[in-house]
Amino acid sequence: MNGAREDILSAIRRAAVAPDGDPAARMADPRPNLVPARGQGTPDELLARFLSEADAAGGTFTQLASRDEIPAAAEGYLAANNQPLEIKAAPGLKNITWTQQSLLTVDFGRAEGADHVGITEAFAGIAETGTLMVLSGAENPASLNFLPDTHLVVLDTSRIVGAYEDGWALLRGENGKTGFMPRMVNWITGPSRSADIELILLLGVHGPRRLHILLIDG
Amino acid sequence: MEPTSGKFTQNARRAIGDQRLQAALANFTTTFPKKRLDVIGRLPEFDALRDEGVAIKTHVQANLEFYLARFEERVSEQGGTVHWCRDASEARETILGLCRAANAKTVTKSKSMIGEEIAINEHLEAAGIEAVETDLGEYIIQIRGESPSHILVPAIHLTGPDIADTFKDKHAELPANRDLSEPEAILREARAVLREKFLTADVGLSGANMLIAETGSAVVVTNEGNADLVMNLPKTHIVLASIEKVMPTLEDAATILRLLARSATGQDITAYTTFASGPAREGETDGPQDFHVVLLDNGRTEMLANDFTDMLGCIRCGACLNHCPVYATVGGHAYGWVYSGPMGKVLTPDLLGAHKAADLPNASTFCGKCEEICPMRIPLPRMMRHWRERQFMEGKGAAAKGKSGLKLWAWMAKRPALYRMAASAAAGFLGLLGKGKGRIGRLPVPEGRTFQAQYRENAGEDQ
Numbered sequence A: 001m002n003g004a005r006e007d008i009l010s011a012i013r014r015a016a017v018a019p020d021g022d023p024a025a026r027m028a029d030p031r032p033n034l035v036p037a038r039g040q041g042t043p044d045e046l047l048a049r050f051l052s053e054a055d056a057a058g059g060t061f062t063q064l065a066s067r068d069e070i071p072a073a074a075e076g077y078l079a080a081n082n083q084p085l086e087i088k089a090a091p092g093l094k095n096i097t098w099t100q101q102s103l104l105t106v107d108f109g110r111a112e113g114a115d116h117v118g119i120t121e122a123f124a125g126i127a128e129t130g131t132l133m134v135l136s137g138a139e140n141p142a143s144l145n146f147l148p149d150t151h152l153v154v155l156d157t158s159r160i161v162g163a164y165e166d167g168w169a170l171l172r173g174e175n176g177k178t179g180f181m182p183r184m185v186n187w188i189t190g191p192s193r194s195a196d197i198e199l200i201l202l203l204g205v206h207g208p209r210r211l212h213i214l215l216i217d218g
Numbered sequence B: 001m002e003p004t005s006g007k008f009t010q011n012a013r014r015a016i017g018d019q020r021l022q023a024a025l026a027n028f029t030t031t032f033p034k035k036r037l038d039v040i041g042r043l044p045e046f047d048a049l050r051d052e053g054v055a056i057k058t059h060v061q062a063n064l065e066f067y068l069a070r071f072e073e074r075v076s077e078q079g080g081t082v083h084w085c086r087d088a089s090e091a092r093e094t095i096l097g098l099c100r101a102a103n104a105k106t107v108t109k110s111k112s113m114i115g116e117e118i119a120i121n122e123h124l125e126a127a128g129i130e131a132v133e134t135d136l137g138e139y140i141i142q143i144r145g146e147s148p149s150h151i152l153v154p155a156i157h158l159t160g161p162d163i164a165d166t167f168k169d170k171h172a173e174l175p176a177n178r179d180l181s182e183p184e185a186i187l188r189e190a191r192a193v194l195r196e197k198f199l200t201a202d203v204g205l206s207g208a209n210m211l212i213a214e215t216g217s218a219v220v221v222t223n224e225g226n227a228d229l230v231m232n233l234p235k236t237h238i239v240l241a242s243i244e245k246v247m248p249t250l251e252d253a254a255t256i257l258r259l260l261a262r263s264a265t266g267q268d269i270t271a272y273t274t275f276a277s278g279p280a281r282e283g284e285t286d287g288p289q290d291f292h293v294v295l296l297d298n299g300r301t302e303m304l305a306n307d308f309t310d311m312l313g314c315i316r317c318g319a320c321l322n323h324c325p326v327y328a329t330v331g332g333h334a335y336g337w338v339y340s341g342p343m344g345k346v347l348t349p350d351l352l353g354a355h356k357a358a359d360l361p362n363a364s365t366f367c368g369k370c371e372e373i374c375p376m377r378i379p380l381p382r383m384m385r386h387w388r389e390r391q392f393m394e395g396k397g398a399a400a401k402g403k404s405g406l407k408l409w410a411w412m413a414k415r416p417a418l419y420r421m422a423a424s425a426a427a428g429f430l431g432l433l434g435k436g437k438g439r440i441g442r443l444p445v446p447e448g449r450t451f452q453a454q455y456r457e458n459a460g461e462d463q
Helices: A002-015 A023-028 A043-056 A067-080 A164-175 B005-016 B019-041 B046-062 B064-077 B088-101 B113-117 B120-126 B136-144 B160-170 B183-200 B226-232 B250-264 B300-305 B309-313 B325-330 B341-352 B369-373 B380-393 B397-413 B416-434 B451-462
Strands: A060-064 A086-089 A105-108 A117-121 A124-126 A131-135 A150-156 A184-188 A210-216 B081-085 B106-109 B130-133 B203-206 B210-212 B217-222 B236-242 B272-276 B290-296
Touching: A002 B064, A002 B081, A002 B300, A023 B064, A043 A060, A043 A124, A043 A131, A060 A067, A067 A150, A067 A210, A124 A164, A131 A150, A131 A164, A164 B250, A184 B226, B005 B325, B019 B250, B019 B325, B046 B064, B046 B250, B046 B309, B064 B081, B064 B290, B081 B088, B088 B120, B088 B203, B088 B236, B088 B290, B106 B120, B106 B183, B106 B226, B113 B236, B120 B130, B130 B136, B136 B160, B136 B183, B160 B183, B183 B226, B203 B226, B210 B250, B217 B226, B217 B250, B226 B272, B250 B272, B300 B309, B309 B341, B325 B341, B341 B369, B341 B380, B369 B380, B397 B416, B416 B451
Parallel strands: A060 A210, A086 A105, A086 A117, A117 A150, A150 A210, B081 B290, B106 B130, B106 B203, B203 B236, B236 B290
Antiparallel strands: A124 A131, A131 A184, A184 B272, B210 B217, B217 B272
């Protein structure tokens, strides 16, 4: 099919579309286009907007003073929602003292079909639409975001940014200008949903029915 | 799916007589426009963002070769492979070859309009490979053997009881007396049946809303999360996308994403937006071992060179369907192929050939609503007019049929005495019809005498 590549590219050249801008420059220095006002603000405003947008999208959250409170908060949430107290956790969350909650069973690794609850860590929270930005990796398997019925997500308040572009800037800043993309970047806004049957909104179609954010202060 | 776009008139007549379809259409053509207005009301920059979106697409069209080459480079660097395909049959063969190489028995699919365009499911099934649609609506129509009647809500023409009947028929292994009267029960059954497929599939085949040259990523948006399971669980992931989907940077993608869901379903953003870049990385316990992108032309380079270039800016949001009075009246199946509504009226003749879809560009009231709401400001009515002009020049289509009527009128107009006689006879005849019964009797009755007769009388008074 090498002939196909050349045929398609030469057909594009033949079309001779009028020139526009400098693509090499655009690649070398990716810049934000217009960023709407709702993606900007002081940290307090962004936190408030993140939470109200996440709530509007059907997500729930608990604010915690430190990461030490995660096991108790997770157990409380699962018990309150009548869910099994068995969590499949991202290996990146091993440093949490899970054993302090004796009723909770915690396993680490990717999600399997039988897992009911998954917990991962978000790289950032995006205020403009209450969106979680979650990265895949050995420490944060992407399947945990989608396969279990309940998805718990750890997010540091300090990682809440205004707009999608701020999320990209954060990623470039921490991972370098090239090769910074993990295999998957997942923007997650509320639980899985469908209106395919008579436009009736139903939750938990293939992904999680419940999305709960554990927001860590400080 | 054999296209029936050449039979629009018959299809439309059938659709108008279908009571259940009419109820479904009335429901959603009011729901979606209202939701769209609500969300853009909360984003004052929406129109400015549309301008930016158009500027990005114009820039991409001018530099398409550059961005496609860059995209391919990035995909290769990450360990993936790009396969260039000139047409539908090359794409089908490429995908089949990749599935065979993976020893695939089952392929899970997330919704892809390009997949519909090249009829990939039929091709895989014919080769003995099970292809399973996983978007709920798409799954429902797949097991019914239908094509999507709406780009976003493929099963919009069906009611809950229709779907329950289909499930009872097709999921014969489940107890026949189970209760599927509630939509929740239908959903639970679909989730259970498809979960099994997700976990056992050998290949995941997804579409892409965008491709990103900067990072070699495929961007996929869903509300269900099905695409993420398709892209994460099987050993092989194949992305199927057409060449115009490429975007320069992640920032450009963000701009388009602010327009897409708001225009489509009236959401600020869909539940899931995924940027997938290559196969599993070192140490990752999930994700595919093989990552392929099938890059399809299938008529796009021709559109780049002809009057329909603007249509390449289409982001497949479906807003033009949701706001179209013709779509609202006949639904998606009447258009006879994959793309319906105003976008279909332009794309179908382009992709299938004008002779197979001659009625479509004529099935418009030219109200202009589609252009008004299109996030990419595509001049859809103007492009339908292009098609009409072409048909007229070739002596085909509705405009050309009108020509013989005009000729007759011109012949009469040159013969005043005959014209007067014919006009007053026609007025008299219409007057008689007005005295009839039923629907004909409700017609407005002509005012008795012809314009010319009244003019002569009034002119006489003035003198």
